[in-house]
Amino acid sequence: MITTTELTKNYGDLIAVDKLNLHVEPGELFVFLGPNGAGKTTTIKMLTGLLHPTSGKAAVAGMDIVENPLGVKRIMGYLPENPFLYDKLTGREFLEFVADVHGVDKKRDKIGRFMELFELINSRDEMIEGYSLGMRKKIAIGAALIHDPKVVFLDEPTGGLDPKSARIMKDLLQSIRSRGTTVFMTTHILEVAEKMCDRVGIINNGSLIAVGTVSELRGEDIETSSLEDIFLNLTGGTQQEQISLFLDNVTDDS
Ligand SMILES: Nc1ncnc2c1ncn2[C@@H]1O[C@H](COP(=O)(O)OP(=O)(O)O)[C@@H](O)[C@H]1O
Numbered sequence: 001m002i003t004t005t006e007l008t009k010n011y012g013d014l015i016a017v018d019k020l021n022l023h024v025e026p027g028e029l030f031v032f033l034g035p036n037g038a039g040k041t042t043t044i045k046m047l048t049g050l051l052h053p054t055s056g057k058a059a060v061a062g063m064d065i066v067e068n069p070l071g072v073k074r075i076m077g078y079l080p081e082n083p084f085l086y087d088k089l090t091g092r093e094f095l096e097f098v099a100d101v102h103g104v105d106k107k108r109d110k111i112g113r114f115m116e117l118f119e120l121i122n123s124r125d126e127m128i129e130g131y132s133l134g135m136r137k138k139i140a141i142g143a144a145l146i147h148d149p150k151v152v153f154l155d156e157p158t159g160g161l162d163p164k165s166a167r168i169m170k171d172l173l174q175s176i177r178s179r180g181t182t183v184f185m186t187t188h189i190l191e192v193a194e195k196m197c198d199r200v201g202i203i204n205n206g207s208l209i210a211v212g213t214v215s216e217l218r219g220e221d222i223e224t225s226s227l228e229d230i231f232l233n234l235t236g237g238t239q240q241e242q243i244s245l246f247l248d249n250v251t252d253d254s
C-alpha cells in the first residue's frame with residue numbers, strides 16, 4: 001500500500017530523511033517511531049504530498065506521490081502534527097465542509113456519531129476559536145477519518161488528548177485497521193507503539209535503523225524485554241551522566 005524507495009529530504013545542508021526504504025502492506029497498522037527531530041513529520045509530509053522529496057520515490061496504493069498527488073489525496077486521510085482549522089466555523093460546520101469536499105454520504109449522521117464518540121456533541125455549535133487544544137485535535141481527527149479513507153496518515157494522533165480520548169483514539173485506529181484500512185502513524189511514545197502496531201519502524205537522524213514486529217525487534221535477547229530498551233539501545237542509551245552533570249552544576253552555583 002505504501003512503498004518508499006531511497007526517499008530523501010534535505011533542508012539546506014541537513015538531511016532530514018535519508019534514503020528511506022519502507023514497505024507497508026495493505027491493512028497494516030504501521031507505527032513510525034523515533035525521537036524528536038528524527039524525520040517522522042518530514043516523511044509523512046512527503047507521503048501526503050505536502051513536501052516535495054529531494055530524491056527517491058514513493059507510491060501510495062500504486063500511485064506515485066509526485067506524479068499523481070491528487071489520486072493519492074482522493075483515497076487518503078491525513079492528520080497533521082499541527083492541524084489548520086477555520087476558527088470562525090463551528091466544529092460541526094468544519095466537519096461538514098470537509099465531508100462536502102469528499103462527497104460523504106449521510107454526513108450529518110456520520111458527524112453526529114463522531115462528535116458523540118469524542119464527547120464534542122455539546123460544543124458542536126460553538127466556534128472552533130473557543131475550543132481547547134484537545135478539542136481541536138479531535139476535530140482534526142474527524143477531518144482525517146470522516147470519508148472512510150483507504151489509507152490514513154496520522155502524525156502523533158494521541159498527542160494532546162486526555163487519557164480517555166487517547167484510549168478512544170487507539171481503539172478507533174485498531175477498529176479501522178480491522179476493517180481493512182491501512183494506518184501509518186508516527187509517535188515518539190513507546191507505549192503507544194508497543195500496544196497498537198502490527199510492525200514498527202524506528203527512525204533516528206533521518207535513517208531507518210530497525211523495522212519489524214515488536215517481538216522480531218526483541219529477537220533472541222531475553223534481557224531486552226521492552227520496546228523502550230530496544231529503542232534506547234538503538235538511539236544512544238540513557239543520559240544518566242548528563243543528568244548528574246546538570247544537577248551537580250546547579251548545586252555548585254548556588
Ligand atoms: N522546514 C524546515 N526547515 C528546516 N529544517 C527543518 C524543517 N522541518 C524540519 N526540519 C528539521 O528536520 C529534522 C526532522 O524534523 P521532523 O521531520 O519534524 O522530525 P520529527 O517529526 O521526527 O520530530 C529536524 O532536525 C528538524 O529540525
Ligand SMILES: [Mg+2]
Binds near residue numbers: 040041042081155
Ligand atoms: Mg514530528
